[in-house]
Amino acid sequence: MKTRGAVCWETGPKAHWEVSELELDPPGDHELLIRWVAAGLCHSDEHVITGDLPCRLPLIGGHEGAGIVEEVGPSVTKVKPGDHVVCSFLPVCGTCRWCSTGRSNLCDLGATLLEGSLPGGAFKFHARGGDIGAMCMLGSFAERSVISEYSAVKVDDDLPLDKAVLVGCGVPTGWGSAVYKAKVGPGDTVVIYGTGGIGINAVQGARHAGAANIVAVDPLANKREKAEELGATHSAASGAEAGELVTRLTNGVGADSSIVTVGTVDATVVEQAFDIIRKGGSVTITGLGPIAEKTIQLSGTMLTLFEKTVQGTIFGSSNPMYDITKMLDLYRIGQVKLDELCTNTYSLDEINQGYQDLRDGKNIRGVVLHAS
Numbered sequence: 001m002k003t004r005g006a007v008c009w010e011t012g013p014k015a016h017w018e019v020s021e022l023e024l025d026p027p028g029d030h031e032l033l034i035r036w037v038a039a040g041l042c043h044s045d046e047h048v049i050t051g052d053l054p055c056r057l058p059l060i061g062g063h064e065g066a067g068i069v070e071e072v073g074p075s076v077t078k079v080k081p082g083d084h085v086v087c088s089f090l091p092v093c094g095t096c097r098w099c100s101t102g103r104s105n106l107c108d109l110g111a112t113l114l115e116g117s118l119p120g121g122a123f124k125f126h127a128r129g130g131d132i133g134a135m136c137m138l139g140s141f142a143e144r145s146v147i148s149e150y151s152a153v154k155v156d157d158d159l160p161l162d163k164a165v166l167v168g169c170g171v172p173t174g175w176g177s178a179v180y181k182a183k184v185g186p187g188d189t190v191v192i193y194g195t196g197g198i199g200i201n202a203v204q205g206a207r208h209a210g211a212a213n214i215v216a217v218d219p220l221a222n223k224r225e226k227a228e229e230l231g232a233t234h235s236a237a238s239g240a241e242a243g244e245l246v247t248r249l250t251n252g253v254g255a256d257s258s259i260v261t262v263g264t265v266d267a268t269v270v271e272q273a274f275d276i277i278r279k280g281g282s283v284t285i286t287g288l289g290p291i292a293e294k295t296i297q298l299s300g301t302m303l304t305l306f307e308k309t310v311q312g313t314i315f316g317s318s319n320p321m322y323d324i325t326k327m328l329d330l331y332r333i334g335q336v337k338l339d340e341l342c343t344n345t346y347s348l349d350e351i352n353q354g355y356q357d358l359r360d361g362k363n364i365r366g367v368v369l370h371a372s
C-alpha cells in the first residue's frame with residue numbers, strides 16, 4: 001500500500017525531515033499494520049538528523065508512537081484489528097537471556113535498532129528504488145507502519161492516544177531513570193540535569209519515590225517552571241548554581257544521586273553530575289551525544305576513593321511490557337501527569353517546525369497528530 005512519512009535521507013547541519021511518498025509491504029509473520037494516531041518528538045530522532053546516532057539511512061523517524069491496529073499477519077496472537085496500542089521503542093521477545101531475567105529493555109531483538117529493519121531483517125518500507133528503515137523498528141513519523149508484534153503493547157480503548165503516546169519513550173525513560181536505575185528513595189536529594197521530555201519524567205519519578213530535595217537544572221526558565229509544577233523542590237539555571245544549592249541543602253555532604261537528561265550530553269555536564277554527588281552516590285546517564293565522543297572524562301581516583309558509581313540506562317531500565325501499562329495506570333489515578341507534558345501539536349507536514357521548537361527549547365514534548 002501507499003503511505004507517507006517523514007524520512008531522514010541525509011545527516012548534517014542542513015538535514016531535515018522530508019515528508020515522502022512510501023510503499024509499504026503487508027504484514028508478515030508476527031507483524032501487524034498500524035495506523036499511527038500520534039507520534040512524540042523525542043530528542044533521539046534529532047540525534048539521527050545530526051548524525052550523532054549512526055543509523056542506516058534513509059530512515060523514517062519516530063519511536064514514540066501510539067495508534068490502532070488495522071491488520072495482522074500470520075501467527076500474531078498479541079493484538080487484533082481495532083486494538084489500541086502504544087509501542088515500545090525496544091522490541092521484547094520474552095524468551096532471550098535478557099527478557100527472561102527481567103531486563104527486557106536489553107532484549108536481543110534490539111540488535112538491528114539502528115538499521116531500522118524489523119526483527120529478522122525485513123525492510124517493510126520502500127521508496128525511490130530502495131529500502132527505507134524505520135526508527136527503532138517503528139517509524140511513527142509515517143501515517144502507517146508495519147511493525148513487529150514484539151513492539152506492540154495493547155492499551156485500553158478509552159485512553160487518549162495523543163497523551164498515552166508519551167509512555168512509549170519519554171515517560172518510562174525518565175521515570176525509570178530515577179526509580180529503577182538511580183534507585184531514588186524517601187528523603188533523598190537528587191539532581192536532574194535537563195528537564196525536557198525525558199528529564200521532566202525523572203522529576204515525576206523522583207517525586208513518586210519520595211525524594212526530599214529534587215533539584216531541576218536547566219538553563220531555560222520555562223523548563224524550570226514546569227519541573228517545579230511537576231514536583232521539583234528547587235531549580236537552578238546552571239551546574240554551578242546547582243552545586244552551591246546542593247552544598248547548602250545537604251550541609252556539604254552532596255546529593256544521593258544525579259541524573260543526566262540533557263539534549264546532547266558532553267563531558268562538562270557529566271563532570272558536574274559527578275562532582276555534585278556524595279560518597280557512595282550515583283550518576284545515571286540517560287541522555288545521548290555524538291557516538292564517537294568521549295563524554296565521560298572523570299578522575300578515576302575520585303571514583304574509587306569516594307565509591308561513586310557512573311551508570312547508563314536505556315528506557316530507564318524499565319520493562320516495556322510491564323511499565324508502559326503501569327505508567328498509564330498511574331496516569332489514571334493522577335500520579336503520573338501526561339496532559340501537562342504535551343506543549344504543542346503539529347501535523348505531519350509541520351514536523352520540521354516541531355523540531356525547530358525542540359531546538360529552541362519551546363516544548364516539554366511536541367506531538368505530531370496524524371490525520372485520520
Ligand SMILES: NC(=O)c1ccc[n+]([C@@H]2O[C@H](COP(=O)([O-])OP(=O)(O)OC[C@H]3O[C@@H](n4cnc5c(N)ncnc54)[C@H](O)[C@@H]3O)[C@@H](O)[C@H]2O)c1
Nearest residue numbers: 043044194196197198217218262263286287288313314315
Ligand atoms: N537512554 C534512553 O533510553 C533515552 C531515551 C530517550 C531519549 N534519550 C536522550 O535523552 C536526552 C534528552 O531527550 P529529551 O527528548 O528530553 O530532550 P529535550 O530537548 O526535550 O530536553 C533537553 C533539555 O536539556 C536542557 N539542557 C541542555 N543543556 C543543558 C545543560 N548543560 N544543563 C542542564 N540542562 C541542559 C535543555 O534546555 C532541554 O530542556 C537526549 O539526548 C535523548 O536522545 C535517551
Ligand SMILES: [Zn+2]
Nearest residue numbers: 042044169170
Ligand atoms: Zn525517545
Ligand SMILES: [Zn+2]
Nearest residue numbers: 093096099107
Ligand atoms: Zn528478548
